[in-house]
Amino acid sequence: MLDALSLPEADPATRRLVDALGGEPVAVNERPVGEPAIRSRRLLFAPGVEMILHDDSVVAVLLHLAPALLGPPGLDLSEWIAGVGNDATLKDLKQAMGVPLHFAGIGVPYFAVxxxxxxxxxxxxxxxxxxxxxxxxxxxxxxxGLACRPEDDDCPSCSDLLVRRSDSDGGVDVDGTTRSLAAALRAGLLTQDAHWVRLIDLRPLHASGLMARVESQLACTTCKRIICFTLFRDSAPTFGYYVMNDAMRRPLGAIPPVEQWGDATRIAQERDAMHYVDHEPGAWFLVEQLGVLYLDARYVITSMADDSALIRLDGSELEAYRGGGHAYLSDLATRIHDNGPHRENSPFSQRDLYRGPDANRYREAVTGAIANHTWLARQRRPPSA
Structure with a gap:
């Protein structure tokens, strides 16, 4: 089985694996994935084994232990890994594999073979x-963890969201794809990353010509892949699936003020939105909405975890800020850190808007306000930006 990895379907090693699985597959499914497209070919064999190829290269072999709802029965793991059966625990597998155990994230165990x-x-x-x-x-x-799972090529929530043009040139139907993604967002199949261009702003920003590339990133709630939908000033649009580590490193210049590209309605929305005022790298952000100032202050929970608190500045804090400016906010952020708001007895616990009923709304608003000013935003800007 390992001998067939990375090889084409017609290679002798791949054919030997196919023969070992009983010959021809009982079902074959093909689809283009993304744009530029890769050709995903999925072969299902009777013993409960699948083979997935990308552009005629074997990228995965799936062993199904439980019977599929409409497919063949599951296989017997002991025929593939000596010393373990279908009821094996992770401890049993570690003993049988005889190599170090690794995790992708916190929930996906794997072994290098x-x-x-x-x-x-x-x-x-x-x-x-x-x-x-x-x-x-x-x-x-x-x-x-470093690449999308090949089996997610057929994710029921996000694999069919790309709409392709029907003309001979093919490629992305931008209007159709935008509508498709927007519908998936409304249905809760996707979530949107406010660090990037909002989907509703993608077309107007692109049409303005102010940015060489504009990109929206949306995460599938089922398979967790990140969809990167990108429009370019001088080339064809692209649509791809990425793991978070790769998606967050994609380039994007600073987003111009909405007054330079938005219509009257969008400009009015921005006027009432939360806006960036100031920040201290790695410590705090000051944002404002309709004359109200909020401090987003980072604090450490443990050596392995941290979070941020969002505090609305009260009267005495506003007065101190007017007198002390940036230095005062750094002092206030230090006090928030030292009195961790995650503790109920903290004087900032009840004031932390991220712990209240509107937490998600506040987090999204702050994320949008500071999108051009985070460490990540600086890293992803093209060299000329």
Whole structure:
């Protein structure tokens, strides 16, 4: 099985694997993924095994232990990995594999094997300590967590959101794709990253010609892939799927003021929105909305976790800010840090708007306000920006 990874379907090593699985597949599914498109070809074999190829290169082999709803029965894992059965726990697998255990994130265990990686799939990504929760094994070319899972090519929530033009040139139908993504957002199938261009602003910004490239990023709530929908000033639009680590490093220049590209309605919306005022890198942001000032202050919870609190400046704090400016806000942020708002006895706990009923709305508003001023925003700007 490992010998076939990265090889074309007609290669002798791949053909030997196909023969070992009983010959011809019982079902074949093909689809273009993204634009520029890669050709995803998925072969399902009777024993409960699937092979996925990208542009005629084997990228994954899936071993299904549980029977699929409409597919063939699951396979017997002991025929593939000596010493373990379908009821294996992660501890059993670690003993059988005889190589170090790794995790992609906090919920995806995998082992590096000769020429690839073996990712073990448990119900709920957490049930690995109990027998009977192992549902499958995926052998991949790419290290788990550093590339999209090949099986997500067919994600039911996001795999069909790209609309292609019907003319001979093909490519992205920008209007159709924008409508498709907007509908998925409304349905809760996607979430939008406010650090990037909002989907509703993508076309107007692109039409203005003020930016060489404009990009919206949207995360699928099912498979967790990040959709990067990008319009360029001088080239064709693109639509791709990425893991978070790659998506966050994609370039984007500073977004121009809305007055330079928005219509009257959009400009009015921005006038009432939250706006950036000042910040201290790594410590705090000061934002304003309709004359009200808010301090977003970072604090440490443990050596492994931190968070931010959003405090509306009260009368005494406003007066102190007018007199002390930036230095006063740094002092206030230090006091917030030292009196962690996550603790109920903290004087800032009840004032932290991120802990209240409108937390999500406030976080989204602040994220949008500071989008051009974060460390990540500076890193993703093209060299000429």
């Amino acid at each position: 000769d020429g690839g990686y073996a990712r073990f799939n448990f119900r709920g990504n957490r049930g690995w300590n109990d027998a009977g929760n192992l549902v499958g094994v995926t052998i991949t070319v790419d290290r788990p």
